[in-house]
Amino acid sequence: MTDKEKYRKFSETEKTIPIFSKGWWMDAVCGDQWDVILIEENGQILASLPYYFEEHDGLKEIRKAPLTQNNGIWIHYPQNQKYENKLSLEHRLMDLVIDKIEALNVYKYQQYFHYSIQNHLPFFWRGYTQTTRYTYVIEDTSKVDELVKNFSSSIRNTVRKATKTVMVEEDLDIEQFYNLNKLTYERQNLSIPYSFDLVSRIDEACKMRNARKIYYCLDDEKHIHSAAYFVWDDESVYYLMAASDPMYRSSQSLSLLIYEGIKLANRLGKKFDFEGSMKKNIEKHFRQFGAKQFAYHHIQKTFNGGDS
Template sequence: MDDNKQKYRDLCEIEKIIPIFSKDWWLDAVCGDDNWDVVIIEKDGEIVASWPFYIKKSGFNVIAMPRLTQAMGIWISYPNGQKYTKRLAYEKKIFTDLIGRLPQVDMFSQNFHYSITNWLPLYWSGFQQATRYTYVIEDITDLVKVYNNFQSNIKTDIKKAQRTVNCYFDSDIDKFFNTNRLTFERQRMQMPYDIKFLKRLDAACSKRECRKIFYAQDEQGRIHAAIYIIWDEQSAYYLMGGGHPELRSSGATSLLLWKAIQFAATVTKKFDFEGSMIEPVERFFRAFGAVQKPYFSISKANRKMRVCQAVRDLGKALLKG
């Protein structure tokens, strides 16, 4: 599929509506150049649909989500003026064709961008779906309106933090990683990436000038919080964050997100909080006046994988018992 990959790279250069998480350079950074591929459909020498995917190296043949990648999925170029009923029929044809071009794997698991609202052709082809949610401020051009939509607790946090910390930009990725790590340590969770991975991704984003790192620091030099955002033509995304576990009540994260939204308004149209399915995090993001956006988590496993999963689940149950 090398020829397909080069064609897809060319497409990503000209098609601005393809989300950042599906761009070729992003996939190079988070997957490695040799660990992702793409299936495409062409008509009259032009690509009308594409579906990139990450090939995870394991004991099984698996298509999965790369680290720090919210969503991928199918991109379609629709005919101009297409009616809704024709659009659905067109989607069915495109989806079915793309599915037939995917490599045979033991397990497929991929999150689709929330702009994809029709998964029926996948259902008819034996795929399963679970609904997940992100939260998005749809229009960040009117910042007064955006701020007025914040709930009172967010406004209180912002005002409190303004009396305590100073906010600034800094491109030092090691400093961000150390702050980001504190949040995982507080929750006794293993970090899903290391500094080498993060530096590779940061270098790719920095080269394309589509990332910003925000810090909140007090007069004693203590970093209260840090957040990392990225953006494309359509939206900014809250990719990562972290903070000092003993300084969480300062309101610094709320202030940084407000600063990030203000900055994002100068480079794009929307602000995507990237989740979350975790109840306290969902409540926090919702308080910024963001709109709930459902997106599809699509999966399919062959018989061999289903048997292995059943044995694994049984083993866990026996250990608990």
């Protein structure tokens, strides 16, 4: 059994591996352009690092996969471990992972780690650079009424206004969603950065595992104002994609759909992860839902001509 096959099987059952690092997610997003580094001892996987790669002019680059918030290292932590022992374990396993990265003979490495990985010192010591990025997370979604109290008054008013204008429906056709999603980019004079084929593959993989929901808003005349695509793993619901028709921006219905996503997390007993944004206006919008800011690492290194 190859490491990739072993990892596919392992990630199906290991609940602490985020959805974006699951083998099936990597298959859907990356096709054949992914692999995994495993650190095993006594038949147990202690660390893993799935990665997406591209080749340019015969040189291989490890980089962020499309529509994939984070990727990178996962570590198995023993229960009731002392903090000093945890750091020692991280340093040892990260060093072993870095050895394997550098044996791949890549010319560039960059990944976004999940926010649960706070320590990046072994990478720093080996010449990797780190940039801090942020996501926003509602950790406890168990009491919806309390969550709404934590919304800013502006968001509460926006949601209230939207409920008078539109209705929330679910399971929009994936092609309709994609076409609406394209309008969001076109409004900003941008091309959509991913293909319908990619979105369709993600949708099929998530549907097979009952790990996605599409909510959308429409008015009395059946005009679709906006749509939101949510996915989830064992711990969190993620706000993966949003789509809106510029003609109906005034209804501000996306805020209502985010609220629906938070209620979905409540029903599933999970956290809600906004996936974050470094754009000022988007960050402000997410923050107003009462979410907590979490830092995560963008780790990268460029090697000389691909020689590690």
